[in-house]
Amino acid sequence: MNKLVNLTIDGRKLQGEEGQTVLEVARDNGIDIPTLCYHEEIEPYGACRLCLVEVTKNNRSRLVTSCLYPIEEGLVVKTATERVISNRKMLMELLLARCQGVKVIEDMARKLGVDKPSFKPEYWEKNECILCGLCTRACAEVVGTSAISLVNRGVNREVAAPFLETAEDCIGCGSCVYICPTKCIKMEENGDTRTIVNWKATFKMQKCQKCGKNFAPVKQLEYFRKKLNLPEGFFDVCPDCR
Ligand code: SF4
Ligand code: SF4
Ligand code: FES
Known part of the structure; x- marks a missing residue:
């Protein structure tokens, strides 16, 4: 202490x-x-x-x-x-x-x-964005991808992906969506895809091999599998079926 x-x-x-x-x-x-x-x-x-x-x-x-x-x-x-x-x-x-x-x-x-x-x-x-930076800090500190950042100055300040293009490093985890206090980051799920609308990034979802549910973006699961040194195929089933 x-x-x-x-x-x-x-x-x-x-x-x-x-x-x-x-x-x-x-x-x-x-x-x-x-x-x-x-x-x-x-x-x-x-x-x-x-x-x-x-x-x-x-x-x-x-x-x-x-x-x-x-x-x-x-x-x-x-x-x-x-x-x-x-x-x-x-x-x-x-x-x-x-x-x-x-x-x-x-x-x-x-x-x-x-x-x-x-x-x-x-x-x-x-x-609707209050420039609080919670999304960029969650992405950098919690997820570890730094896919988005606060850019520009003064009245043009905003959160964006590099060069205001698609967020190439985004893994579609949705942490920024959940943490945003004003709920101005939009996420859409359609069938087997998830899109983080603000960052113009679309991801294929992983289908659980047991229950058939699309449970998380393949890119996100691969990112964490490698980061945590888990065996290939570890995320073939969803957490509920494991
Ligand atoms: S969805 Fe993308 S931008 Fe948002 S926290 Fe996850 S990796 Fe970062
Ligand atoms: S998008 Fe949301 S979390 Fe990110 S800076 Fe704006 S208000 Fe904050
Ligand atoms: S400046 Fe302290 S909570 Fe925002």
């Missing part, structure tokens, strides 16, 4: 392990901080900034993103000061303006007391 660190969050005296972030210690202790780009299995990235909190050190207060901020001895954290709430609301308004009709954003906005954006940035087109 790492060294224990004492800190205060919202007036509660708490302990966390050295190396933990403020968000992790808050969540371990049932303190709710809103997040959109955080997942416990993936390295934090600090994209959405909704997890803002106010920290005080040496009598100086400032706003930090709690998913990236490591705890320190004696740190005082407040998760819902006026400054935190007004900044969070402003971020939520920007997200609402960009993602009209996206349920997860609308629900979170309502929870934070924002009904509708009070402004609409002219240069922002409606877009």
